[in-house]
Amino acid sequence: MTDSAPTTALEGAYDRAATLVDGLSPGQLEASTPCAGWDVRATLNHTLGAARMFTLANEGRSAGEDAGELVGDDPRAALAEVAAANLASWRRPGSFDGERSFPFGTFPASAAALMNLSEVIVHTWDIGVALGVDVPIDPAVGEMLYEFYRQVPLDGPRAHGAFAAEIEVGADADATDHLLALLGRRPR
Numbered sequence: 001m002t003d004s005a006p007t008t009a010l011e012g013a014y015d016r017a018a019t020l021v022d023g024l025s026p027g028q029l030e031a032s033t034p035c036a037g038w039d040v041r042a043t044l045n046h047t048l049g050a051a052r053m054f055t056l057a058n059e060g061r062s063a064g065e066d067a068g069e070l071v072g073d074d075p076r077a078a079l080a081e082v083a084a085a086n087l088a089s090w091r092r093p094g095s096f097d098g099e100r101s102f103p104f105g106t107f108p109a110s111a112a113a114l115m116n117l118s119e120v121i122v123h124t125w126d127i128g129v130a131l132g133v134d135v136p137i138d139p140a141v142g143e144m145l146y147e148f149y150r151q152v153p154l155d156g157p158r159a160h161g162a163f164a165a166e167i168e169v170g171a172d173a174d175a176t177d178h179l180l181a182l183l184g185r186r187p188r
Helices: 004-021 040-058 075-091 109-131 139-149 155-159 175-182
Strands: 099-102 105-108
Touching: 004 075, 004 109, 004 139, 040 075, 040 099, 040 109, 075 109, 099 109, 105 109, 109 139, 109 175, 139 175
Parallel strands: none
Antiparallel strands: 099 105
């Protein structure tokens, strides 16, 4: 994996997220997502808060995933602002050097980039499910993230509610479906 692969994938993920949230109605913001107890607004707030956390970590600062209400009255503008800062933080020289510390642990920058990418990819997929919109995940990105997460011990995050229990999928499922299932989602 080159340093640019997660950043390029993250840019594409934000583009798909922007298309999805463009013009969301207040009623759609209240639609239930596959994330237990979260509607579209809560899922989007979490995604923006996590992106903000990764941005601050790249700047050597600390923050938790919960940044409060970030969506406001204009979800697209909120996403654009957070995405621009997040992408810029991964494009700086040396952004893939060293480690990043978060409330849930310290990781190599390359692992943090994949976690950042997965937050946007998977939660955009969650919002798509809530809205009844198919949000395909690029197969190469699904493979990259699945290869990463299948090496990560997930029992701790599951115990704290970060991920639901793994869903079983058939052996013939592709890497993207395996990724979603591993992270507690039922692939479509």
